[in-house]
Amino acid sequence: MPPVLTDTYGRRIEYLRLSVTDRCDLRCVYCLPEDYRDFSEPEEWLSFDEIERVVGAFAALGVRRVRITGGEPLVRRDLPVLAARLARLPGLDDLSLSTNAVALARQARALHAAGITRINVSLDTLQPERFRQITRGKLQRVLEGLQAAQEAGFAPIKLNMVVMQGVNDDEVVDMVHFCLAHGFTLRFIETMPVGHTGQAASGQFVNLQRVRERLEQHFELLPGAMPGGGPARYVQVAGTDLRIGFITPLSQHFCATCNRVRLAADGRLHLCLGQEHSFDFRTLLRGGASDDELCEAVVAAIALKPERHEFHEKPQQVVRFMAKTGG
Numbered sequence: 001m002p003p004v005l006t007d008t009y010g011r012r013i014e015y016l017r018l019s020v021t022d023r024c025d026l027r028c029v030y031c032l033p034e035d036y037r038d039f040s041e042p043e044e045w046l047s048f049d050e051i052e053r054v055v056g057a058f059a060a061l062g063v064r065r066v067r068i069t070g071g072e073p074l075v076r077r078d079l080p081v082l083a084a085r086l087a088r089l090p091g092l093d094d095l096s097l098s099t100n101a102v103a104l105a106r107q108a109r110a111l112h113a114a115g116i117t118r119i120n121v122s123l124d125t126l127q128p129e130r131f132r133q134i135t136r137g138k139l140q141r142v143l144e145g146l147q148a149a150q151e152a153g154f155a156p157i158k159l160n161m162v163v164m165q166g167v168n169d170d171e172v173v174d175m176v177h178f179c180l181a182h183g184f185t186l187r188f189i190e191t192m193p194v195g196h197t198g199q200a201a202s203g204q205f206v207n208l209q210r211v212r213e214r215l216e217q218h219f220e221l222l223p224g225a226m227p228g229g230g231p232a233r234y235v236q237v238a239g240t241d242l243r244i245g246f247i248t249p250l251s252q253h254f255c256a257t258c259n260r261v262r263l264a265a266d267g268r269l270h271l272c273l274g275q276e277h278s279f280d281f282r283t284l285l286r287g288g289a290s291d292d293e294l295c296e297a298v299v300a301a302i303a304l305k306p307e308r309h310e311f312h313e314k315p316q317q318v319v320r321f322m323a324k325t326g327g
């Protein structure tokens with residue numbers, strides 16, 4: 001029997017999001033303040049050896065999927081080297097990446113060769129000036145990154161769009177056409193009140209049910225599914241291969257089926273995006289813990305996973321930025 005890691009609410013934990021840095025080369029308005037400088041230093045981040053040990057402990061206990069994230073994971077030096085080491089870990093059968101794609105054009109080939117097969121790319125708008133306003137970056141670099149990702153052979157490539165009222169909600173149909181034209185999967189995401197940036201952006205919150213209704217005026221949407229183990233509810237656009245996912249942490253939360261935990265770059269495991277429960281692995285790793293002790297710590301940490309977020313009841317509760325937790 002393969003090992004199974006279960007929390008106190010009977011949820012099977014099989015998915016680890018691994019942040020490799022809290023730094024980012026963009027400053028999305030709902031994520032990081034424009035003048036933010038308070039990043040951790042590289043020596044505070046887990047080394048590749050430490051990451052391999054702790055992810056190995058999760059894999060030994062039943063975690064099958066790892067998604068590398070950040071901050072922006074591509075700003076961590078030698079990321080393909082780490083990816084290749086993780087891809088070789090026994091027990092892991094799915095290694096994926098979340099990126100803003102700003103630096104993807106240079107790295108896509110090496111990351112794919114290292115064993116990452118699936119990627120998610122954040123893209124909130126197709127308009128260069130609007131992109132600059134939302135992210136303080138250049139859209140063209142993301143488009144080049146996407147093209148390089150296709151050429152490198154990543155499949156599927158999923159685009160993640162945080163929908164904000166009066167900011168980019170007029171682009172949801174354009175985004176569908178863009179994904180149809182390029183063969184991408186599209187996911188819409190509701191803004192979450194994490195960090196004061198996310199809390200401020202909650203003023204532009206859009207219930208994704210409204211987005212779905214708007215799309216239904218343009219496309220026939222059929223019930224759909226998509227492998228990946230995530231919380232998105234999918235539809236398929238009739239007569240096409242396009243799948244559209246709706247990630248609705250606020251309007252229809254999915255805590256009862258939450259299968260994931262997040263290891264931040266500094267080795268702190270966050271058990272829920274919307275709560276403060278956490279467990280420090282770096283101290284254990286640097287204190288000489290054995291592999292057995294690491295596995296015991298993983299089980300103890302998973303026992304801390306709370307039942308659900310409280311974004312509605314306590315919207316000011318989570319002060320850490322998404323980039324810090326590992327989105």
Ligand code: SAM
Pocket residue numbers: 024028030031069070071072073098099100101120121122160162189190191192193194197198199201322323326327
């Ligand atoms: N830099 C990588 C990227 O862009 O995918 C990985 C980290 S980023 C923090 C992960 C995802 O979190 C992005 O899709 C971003 O749009 C999303 N995100 C950040 N802050 C958010 C918030 N307050 N509400 C909803 N999504 C958020």
